[in-house]
Amino acid sequence: MTAPTLSKVEQVKLSSHYLRGTIQTELENSTDFFADGNDLLLKFHGIYQQEDRDVRKARKAAGLGAEHTFMIRVAIPGGVLLRSQYLELDRLSDSLANGGLRITTRQAIQYHGVVKGGLKPLLKSLEQWQMTSLSACGDVVRNIVACPAPFKSAARDEIMQYALQLSNGLKPRASSYFEIWLDGEKAATLEQEEPLYGESYLPRKFKVAFAFPNDNCVDAYTQDVGVVPVMNGDRLEAFTLIVGGGLGQSHTVKDTHPRLGDPMTTIAPEKLLETIKAIVVVQRDQGRRDDRKYSRMKYLVEAMGITNFKLEVEKVLGTSLPAPKALEWLSGDDHLGWFEQGDGKLFLGLFIENGRLKDDIRVGIRQAVEQFVPEVRLTPQQNILLCHIEPKDKAALEALLAQHGIALPETIAPVVRHAMACPAFPTCGLAITEAERAMPEIIREVQTMLEQHSLEADSIAPHIRMTGCPNGCARPYSAEIGLVGRGVNSYAIYLGGSHLGTRLAEVYLDNVPRETMISTLEKVFVHFKTNKLESERIGDYCARVGVAQLKDQLSLS
Numbered sequence: 001m002t003a004p005t006l007s008k009v010e011q012v013k014l015s016s017h018y019l020r021g022t023i024q025t026e027l028e029n030s031t032d033f034f035a036d037g038n039d040l041l042l043k044f045h046g047i048y049q050q051e052d053r054d055v056r057k058a059r060k061a062a063g064l065g066a067e068h069t070f071m072i073r074v075a076i077p078g079g080v081l082l083r084s085q086y087l088e089l090d091r092l093s094d095s096l097a098n099g100g101l102r103i104t105t106r107q108a109i110q111y112h113g114v115v116k117g118g119l120k121p122l123l124k125s126l127e128q129w130q131m132t133s134l135s136a137c138g139d140v141v142r143n144i145v146a147c148p149a150p151f152k153s154a155a156r157d158e159i160m161q162y163a164l165q166l167s168n169g170l171k172p173r174a175s176s177y178f179e180i181w182l183d184g185e186k187a188a189t190l191e192q193e194e195p196l197y198g199e200s201y202l203p204r205k206f207k208v209a210f211a212f213p214n215d216n217c218v219d220a221y222t223q224d225v226g227v228v229p230v231m232n233g234d235r236l237e238a239f240t241l242i243v244g245g246g247l248g249q250s251h252t253v254k255d256t257h258p259r260l261g262d263p264m265t266t267i268a269p270e271k272l273l274e275t276i277k278a279i280v281v282v283q284r285d286q287g288r289r290d291d292r293k294y295s296r297m298k299y300l301v302e303a304m305g306i307t308n309f310k311l312e313v314e315k316v317l318g319t320s321l322p323a324p325k326a327l328e329w330l331s332g333d334d335h336l337g338w339f340e341q342g343d344g345k346l347f348l349g350l351f352i353e354n355g356r357l358k359d360d361i362r363v364g365i366r367q368a369v370e371q372f373v374p375e376v377r378l379t380p381q382q383n384i385l386l387c388h389i390e391p392k393d394k395a396a397l398e399a400l401l402a403q404h405g406i407a408l409p410e411t412i413a414p415v416v417r418h419a420m421a422c423p424a425f426p427t428c429g430l431a432i433t434e435a436e437r438a439m440p441e442i443i444r445e446v447q448t449m450l451e452q453h454s455l456e457a458d459s460i461a462p463h464i465r466m467t468g469c470p471n472g473c474a475r476p477y478s479a480e481i482g483l484v485g486r487g488v489n490s491y492a493i494y495l496g497g498s499h500l501g502t503r504l505a506e507v508y509l510d511n512v513p514r515e516t517m518i519s520t521l522e523k524v525f526v527h528f529k530t531n532k533l534e535s536e537r538i539g540d541y542c543a544r545v546g547v548a549q550l551k552d553q554l555s556l557s
């Protein structure tokens with residue numbers, strides 16, 4: 001049997017000499033962009049070449065080509081940032097980017113609008129503050145996500161330590177990042193090859209998240225590997241691994257689809273790094289490299305079945321793995337509001353709409369951090385936790401936030417506070433339609449509609465997530481309601497996901513114009529209100545009735 005042809009990206013990786021390509025040479029030329037496959041390699045360095053899609057047509061009409069800028073994604077394991085690091089991130093957004101920071105759905109920070117000449121100074125500054133964009137993107141293990149709640153407990157500290165250990169243990173080793181962006185400083189001390197990844201790296205991106213027992217705030221089932229701690233009283237006893245999740249799909253590519261992972265094994269904490277490395281090796285060696293649409297590990301796990309996949313992992317480890325313990329989920333907490341940490345200090349979780357820190361909101365957060373906040377944590381819902389606050393500072397901090405128009409979570413409508421949207425236009429090259437720019441209006445229209453039907457209470461307010469294309473960056477398929485860009489001004493509506501992240505939503509209607517979205521949703525909510533069980537949520541209701549049946553019933557009425 002002949003080996004399948006490698007995709008273009010595979011060929012670029014193979015000939016790149018561990019991600020060097022000719023980035024260095026192109027950095028020195030006078031263009032505002034990178035070509036010849038270097039644009040693809042840049043992703044492994046945490047950099048995306050972009051253009052302002054709002055002006056693309058006008059520039060074309062004027063006979064001009066694209067005006068390129070770059071997005072830089074900074075990997076922040078577990079979303080944890082010291083005050084000094086946060087303030088540096090903020091400072092760099094003014095000096096080298098477009099004056100804003102974007103908290104991502106994986107606890108990272110993105111800069112947009114960085115020009116080519118700004119790449120090196122920005123990455124150098126990050127390095128000086130022990131931050132990096134290395135492997136925040138690309139076919140490697142991405143930023144490790146972990147439940148960010150800073151409650152004081154030995155187990156929480158230990159889980160975060162495991163997340164950091166995994167982050168270090170799975171970073172690419174080759175020195176190209178340091179040679180290109182940091183003028184070779186440190187590069188001489190680093191390896192020239194990749195012991196884990198090899199010269200082709202992984203077939204596709206690979207995502208890992210640590211949940212906290214019973215709290216699925218990280219959406220563990222949507223990850224390549226979800227890590228769920230098992231406790232014995234207050235002691236961390238083991239980790240259960242959920243394997244083979246992923247959300248991306250394409251409307252036009254057959255058989256691509258979101259998938260939730262399968263619990264595969266429960267292992268002793270000290271076995272975690274080697275077991276995840278073995279999973280990575282199976283995907284590295286057996287994942288498809290001919291067609292990137294089918295290269296995610298979820299398709300390998302699906303094709304083999306979790307039992308056979310586990311056998312392959314055992315072969316790499318040379319030992320058998322125990323069965324997984326049963327999992328129980330009680331919440332998918334957003335950790336917003338005031339909390340006592342358990343060490344005499346407080347933390348305050350603040351809602352940042354779609355993760356966009358800009359204008360006065362950014363200024364207010366910066367001043368709060370300067371004056372009152374030793375540590376910041378970013379959440380997988382694009383929000384921010386201000387940690388280790390002295391109780392005596394609570395009133396002054398609240399007053400400062402109010403001056404900058406930053407609302408406390410209890411004053412925000414629950415449906416708004418639980419909403420997420422991806423960046424989409426104008427920066428995302430894959431966007432079909434609006435998401436982040438459309439969501440604030442749409443979600444407030446939903447809020448008004450829910451209030452009209454007395455369905456706005458926190459206990460039942462729906463979790464709604466929107467994306468500008470089917471790739472799923474704001475995890476719409478694991479929300480109760482997903483709004484997924486389908487056409488220039490239309491969305492597919494997904495219903496029936498669980499607020500605990502344990503069930504996928506299904507397509508309810510495929511091509512709903514923006515203009516009729518609220519009336520379409522209203523019909524579903526009226527049906528829900530009339531027929532729901534006591535304290536039943538919309539996601540559970542749609543799943544119980546069946547999304548197809550619901551559609552039938554509503555078109556009949």
Ligand code: SRM
Pocket residue numbers: 048071073103104105106107108109110136142143207222245246247248249296355382421422423424427428429430471472473474475
């Ligand atoms: Fe994503 C590609 C933004 C989380 C699935 N994602 C992109 C790119 C880089 C577009 C591109 O390739 O040119 C987007 C950049 C837009 C911009 O202008 O900033 C982008 N993804 C994001 C972020 C910023 C969305 C957000 O609202 O925060 C998230 C960054 C996370 C991070 O810090 O690493 C982000 N992306 C996700 C998630 C959710 C998650 O990981 O929890 C998913 C679904 C889960 C998954 O991976 O299956 C996701 N992004 C994708 C995909 C589809 C992958 C697939 O398997 O098919 C693409 C396209 C691709 O890889 O080809 C993509």
Ligand code: SF4
Pocket residue numbers: 422423424425428429430431432435467468469470471472473474
């Ligand atoms: Fe871009 Fe699509 Fe991801 Fe939104 S979901 S950021 S439109 S790739």
